[in-house]
Amino acid sequence: MRVRLEDVARAASVSPKTVSRVLNDEANVSDETRKRVRAAMEAMDYRPHPSARSLAGSRSFLVAMLYDNNDNPASTYLAEIQDGVLEACDAYRYSMMVRPLRMRSDDFIRRLDTLISDHHPDGVVLTPPITDYAPLLKRLRERNVPYASVSPMQRRNAIGVTMDEQRAARAIVEHLLELGHRRIAHVIGIADHGASRWRLAGYREAMAAAGLPEDPALVVQGAFTFGSGVAAARELFALKQRPTAVFAANDDMATGVMWAAGEYGLKVPHDLSVCGFDDTPLARQLWPALTTIQQPSREMGKIAAQQLLNLLRGRGPGQLVEIPFSLQIRDSTARVP
Amino acid sequence: MRVRLEDVARAASVSPKTVSRVLNDEANVSDETRKRVRAAMEAMDYRPHPSARSLAGSRSFLVAMLYDNNDNPASTYLAEIQDGVLEACDAYRYSMMVRPLRMRSDDFIRRLDTLISDHHPDGVVLTPPITDYAPLLKRLRERNVPYASVSPMQRRNAIGVTMDEQRAARAIVEHLLELGHRRIAHVIGIADHGASRWRLAGYREAMAAAGLPEDPALVVQGAFTFGSGVAAARELFALKQRPTAVFAANDDMATGVMWAAGEYGLKVPHDLSVCGFDDTPLARQLWPALTTIQQPSREMGKIAAQQLLNLLRGRGPGQLVEIPFSLQIRDSTARVP
DNA sequence: GACATGGATGACAGCGCTGTCAATTCGCTT
DNA sequence: AAGCGAATTGACAGCGCTGTCATCCATGTC
Numbered sequence: 001m002r003v004r005l006e007d008v009a010r011a012a013s014v015s016p017k018t019v020s021r022v023l024n025d026e027a028n029v030s031d032e033t034r035k036r037v038r039a040a041m042e043a044m045d046y047r048p049h050p051s052a053r054s055l056a057g058s059r060s061f062l063v064a065m066l067y068d069n070n071d072n073p074a075s076t077y078l079a080e081i082q083d084g085v086l087e088a089c090d091a092y093r094y095s096m097m098v099r100p101l102r103m104r105s106d107d108f109i110r111r112l113d114t115l116i117s118d119h120h121p122d123g124v125v126l127t128p129p130i131t132d133y134a135p136l137l138k139r140l141r142e143r144n145v146p147y148a149s150v151s152p153m154q155r156r157n158a159i160g161v162t163m164d165e166q167r168a169a170r171a172i173v174e175h176l177l178e179l180g181h182r183r184i185a186h187v188i189g190i191a192d193h194g195a196s197r198w199r200l201a202g203y204r205e206a207m208a209a210a211g212l213p214e215d216p217a218l219v220v221q222g223a224f225t226f227g228s229g230v231a232a233a234r235e236l237f238a239l240k241q242r243p244t245a246v247f248a249a250n251d252d253m254a255t256g257v258m259w260a261a262g263e264y265g266l267k268v269p270h271d272l273s274v275c276g277f278d279d280t281p282l283a284r285q286l287w288p289a290l291t292t293i294q295q296p297s298r299e300m301g302k303i304a305a306q307q308l309l310n311l312l313r314g315r316g317p318g319q320l321v322e323i324p325f326s327l328q329i330r331d332s333t334a335r336v337p
Numbered sequence: 338m339r340v341r342l343e344d345v346a347r348a349a350s351v352s353p354k355t356v357s358r359v360l361n362d363e364a365n366v367s368d369e370t371r372k373r374v375r376a377a378m379e380a381m382d383y384r385p386h387p388s389a390r391s392l393a394g395s396r397s398f399l400v401a402m403l404y405d406n407n408d409n410p411a412s413t414y415l416a417e418i419q420d421g422v423l424e425a426c427d428a429y430r431y432s433m434m435v436r437p438l439r440m441r442s443d444d445f446i447r448r449l450d451t452l453i454s455d456h457h458p459d460g461v462v463l464t465p466p467i468t469d470y471a472p473l474l475k476r477l478r479e480r481n482v483p484y485a486s487v488s489p490m491q492r493r494n495a496i497g498v499t500m501d502e503q504r505a506a507r508a509i510v511e512h513l514l515e516l517g518h519r520r521i522a523h524v525i526g527i528a529d530h531g532a533s534r535w536r537l538a539g540y541r542e543a544m545a546a547a548g549l550p551e552d553p554a555l556v557v558q559g560a561f562t563f564g565s566g567v568a569a570a571r572e573l574f575a576l577k578q579r580p581t582a583v584f585a586a587n588d589d590m591a592t593g594v595m596w597a598a599g600e601y602g603l604k605v606p607h608d609l610s611v612c613g614f615d616d617t618p619l620a621r622q623l624w625p626a627l628t629t630i631q632q633p634s635r636e637m638g639k640i641a642a643q644q645l646l647n648l649l650r651g652r653g654p655g656q657l658v659e660i661p662f663s664l665q666i667r668d669s670t671a672r673v674p
Numbered sequence: 675g676a677c678a679t680g681g682a683t684g685a686c687a688g689c690g691c692t693g694t695c696a697a698t699t700c701g702c703t704t
Numbered sequence: 705a706a707g708c709g710a711a712t713t714g715a716c717a718g719c720g721c722t723g724t725c726a727t728c729c730a731t732g733t734c
Contacts, residue, residue, distance in 0.1 A: 006690080006691090014714085016714090017692080017714060017715080018713060021712095027711090028712055029712070030711085030713095033713085049392070049690055051388040051389075052392050052692090053690080054719095055386070055689090055690080055691070055721085056690070056719055057691070057693080057719085069420060075417075076416075082435070086435065095456060098423065098433075098435060119432060225618070226622050227622025230623075230624060259599075259623075263624070285563050286596075287596070341720060341721085342720065352685080353720090354683075354684060354685080354722080355683060360721095370683085389689090389720035391689095392719090392720080392722090393689055393720070393722040395723085
């Protein structure tokens with residue numbers, strides 16, 4: 001039979017309400033009592049019943065993670081974020097629910113409402129690209145559901161986690177410049193993702209700082225997929241003046257570029273330097289291993305969830321944490337031929 | 338304010354208990370009453386409170402999906418299954434919870450117990466490779482938690498979904514044989530995954546049926562990753578007698594094989610035919626597009642969950658549904674040179 | 675026509691917690 | 705030593721449902 005709060009209360013010779021106070025870290029419990037209750041909980045391996053808690057109280061101890069499964073960028077990216085969010089929720093005994101939503105679909109808001117009405121999550125974690133989807137944010141505010149975001153575009157008043165992707169992109173392009181490259185191409189990600197904008201901006205910034213005027217032919221549109229990287233690279237290799245280096249907005253596209261290089265008989269890095277962004281497991285498995293920016297997605301999911309939980313647990317307002325990036329220089333970039 | 342069961346009862350002029358009966362599709366309610374109650378529910382947009390239901394009753398309306406995040410095969414595979422499970426759960430208003438577990442870790446069972454004690458899922462969905470992890474199954478049975486599996490190895494008494502992977506593998510190797518190939522290599526997946534065994538068995542079956550003795554040098558171990566495909570291919574290409582075709586146990590490894598072919602100056606499919614298994618999005622994006630077996634992961638997750646839900650909702654015992662595979666012949670396989 | 679049978683319905687308690695508010699104790703002031 | 709506010713603790717109702725059991729009524733039986 002399940003151990004109930006009442007059983008703990010009896011064992012610790014206090015009232016159920018006091019056990020409840022200890023359970024919820026509330027004030028006005030003497031240290032002595034608190035210690036005794038904690039010991040009893042421990043000894044009896046007490047686990048509060050989540051349904052009872054949420055029925056009686058105003059909190060559900062539930063966090064929902066929302067993601068877009070329409071133009072889902074890289075599912076491994078989301079899977080890692082999910083793992084991180086889950087880890088953070090686990091640590092504070094919150095449960096987590098995942099919710100795919102199709103951005104721009106008619107029933108987006110209705111499905112969101114259903115989620116909120118049915119399950120009453122205490123808060124939600126938003127992942128790109130829905131971190132900045134205005135109708136969503138509006139509805140969450142209307143319904144008074146706090147949220148934290150992973151890499152939101154709009155940073156004012158946001159809580160969650162970010163990385164300075166623009167500076168990271170600039171750094172990786174500077175790395176190419178230091179190797180003597182001048183004709184550096186960029187493959188852009190899906191248009192309205194923040195990641196695409198920042199990485200493009202960082203590319204431009206680095207090029208401009210090096211006094212290189214932008215050549216529009218060297219900036220081509222991709223879509224974060226391997227295939228779009230291949231297509232973009234073919235465009236670039238068809239140019240009269242080929243680039244000597246390509247910075248793709250993510251690793252999948254960079255892999256596509258390397259693939260296309262093979263087709264064109266270009267040896268990486270001898271004839272062409274290639275770099276990506278994200279540091280997916282693939283980057284290390286490639287040959288040559290891919291120079292890229294490490295983006296710790298799992299950690300980012302965890303931090304975003306932690307900030308949300310800080311807020312929910314009344315531990316301050318929650319922040320927008322900026323985590324450092326790190327440039328992973330491997331074998332796909334070399335001195336200009 | 339929330340609409341409660343009591344409100345519906347008043348609107349339909351029946352007792353709360355009768356509304357509860359209708360809500361749970363119980364017997365002993367007259368058609369007339371049932372219709373009236375349903376109408377009232379509809380009109381008031383009534384949503385039962387999951388916590389109240391699970392607190393009062395013996396069911397939690399919760400399904401947990403368990404997966405192994407240790408040697409996680411392809412995360413996109415799991416992500417798709419997850420989407421399918423979620424869709425099925427949604428349809429019957431069950432909620433879903435995901436739970437990563439590390440197989441063979443000390444606290445596997447403890448974490449499973451925690452999940453069960455904390456959340457009382459009505460059932461769980463198992464994904465490869467933990468579908469056949471004996472200690473897990475044992476504990477689930479002990480704790481009386483029903484489960485359904487996606488592609489379990491042991492099919493007796495199992496419910497969920499499978500595909501005849503062995504026959505599929507045999508079919509794809511037969512396709513290579515029809516193209517005139519005789520030296521056909523196979524790259525095996527992670528050792529104790531059912532998928533690896535079946536695909537290897539299908540390969541052997543086809544070769545034997547064609548009267549070709551097995552050449553151990555042509556069967557190399559991989560690990561379902563791109564990198565392991567590259568490594569395996571290098572081994573194969575170093576052979577005095579190179580294979581003219583390679584059947585890799587999944588698409589990621591097949592991609593690695595194609596990559597390595599590029600390194601060795603082998604043109605696919607002219608010099609080497611390559612095929613995979615799974616039909617991941619990548620398969621279509623590659624150039625040449627990959628010949629492979631379509632495995633509809635999302636659908637499979639959905640079906641497994643549906644079988645579990647049939648069981649939970651008292652709609653019969655739940656079955657092990659076998660879904661058909663389909664051979665996707667694309668451009669990576671051609672007549673032997 | 676009296677009575678057994680089974681389907682339809684409802685009354686009521688209680689699932690395990692938390693919110694509210696009252697009661698008690700404690701430390702400190704004057 | 706009395707008095708007072710703050711800290712600590714507890715009593716109790718109730719969150720929104722479901723399980724149990726009692727009741728009612730229509731039907732069939734002899």
